[in-house]
Amino acid sequence: KQEVTQIPAALSVPEGENLVLNCSFTDSAIYNLQWFRQDPGKGLTSLLLIQSSQREQTSGRLNASLDKSSGRSTLYIAASQPGDSATYLCAVNRQGDSWGKLQFGAGTQVVVTP
Amino acid sequence: DAGVIQSPRHEVTEMGQEVTLRCKPISGHDYLFWYRQTMMRGLELLIYFNNNVPIDDSGMPEDRFSAKMPNASFSTLKIQPSEPRDSAVYFCASSLVGNYNEQFFGPGTRLTVL
Numbered sequence: 001k002q003e004v005t006q007i008p009a010a011l012s013v014p015e016g017e018n019l020v021l022n023c024s025f026t027d028s029a030i031y032n033l034q035w036f037r038q039d040p041g042k043g044l045t046s047l048l049l050i051q052s053s054q055r056e057q058t059s060g061r062l063n064a065s066l067d068k069s070s071g072r073s074t075l076y077i078a079a080s081q082p083g084d085s086a087t088y089l090c091a092v093n094r095q096g097d098s099w100g101k102l103q104f105g106a107g108t109q110v111v112v113t114p
Numbered sequence: 115d116a117g118v119i120q121s122p123r124h125e126v127t128e129m130g131q132e133v134t135l136r137c138k139p140i141s142g143h144d145y146l147f148w149y150r151q152t153m154m155r156g157l158e159l160l161i162y163f164n165n166n167v168p169i170d171d172s173g174m175p176e177d178r179f180s181a182k183m184p185n186a187s188f189s190t191l192k193i194q195p196s197e198p199r200d201s202a203v204y205f206c207a208s209s210l211v212g213n214y215n216e217q218f219f220g221p222g223t224r225l226t227v228l
Contacts, residue, residue, distance in 0.1 A: 032214055043118075043205055043219040044157075051214055089157070093215065098170045100145050100215045104157040 004092055006105035014113050019077035021108050023090035028068045031093040034102065035064050035075050038087045047075070047088075080112045116140070118220035120206050126226045132194040135223045138187055139208030147207040147217060148181055148191050157205075163189065164211075196227045 036044040091102040119138040147162040183189040
């Protein structure tokens, strides 16, 4: 059974600092990994999707890396802003599961202070 | 283009009543997912469909839960009879297999069963 872990559970940084969010998974045989953002009381917003054949994906200030052999992904957010405050979740689609079935981590709650 | 649409946004009902949640996926998407989110258990996949056909319903908690997708633009999740432990936020998401199954979420339905 795939387990997805996100550490730390919560993080507080001053504005302007770079954010580093970690995601680890136990089964390295995955189709892809997806990072989401969730604002309080809202749905999830897709940030980045990394296919199993890729090492990283970038979108604006966001960069996500994937190391399948070690079962890790890292989401970097450069020059954090108060608007980046949210909960960030990672999810993996394991090859042993049906295509499309995501296993989610519990998330990292981020607060960026002005 | 409109995102995933869910209704109602909030539902308060009494134990034993039937509850129906509705979802309209993004036009053209061929996968539809129903999730439940609680503080205790996080985000759980309940069931998902591909081209209107249920693929994996292993996450449906019990027979009180049922889901249908009569056409490509509409799905329902029904709970009958509802119980207080069903109180949660229910999310619908959709994806396109040709887009590596990047999932896009609706705003959710917050269900409270008294």
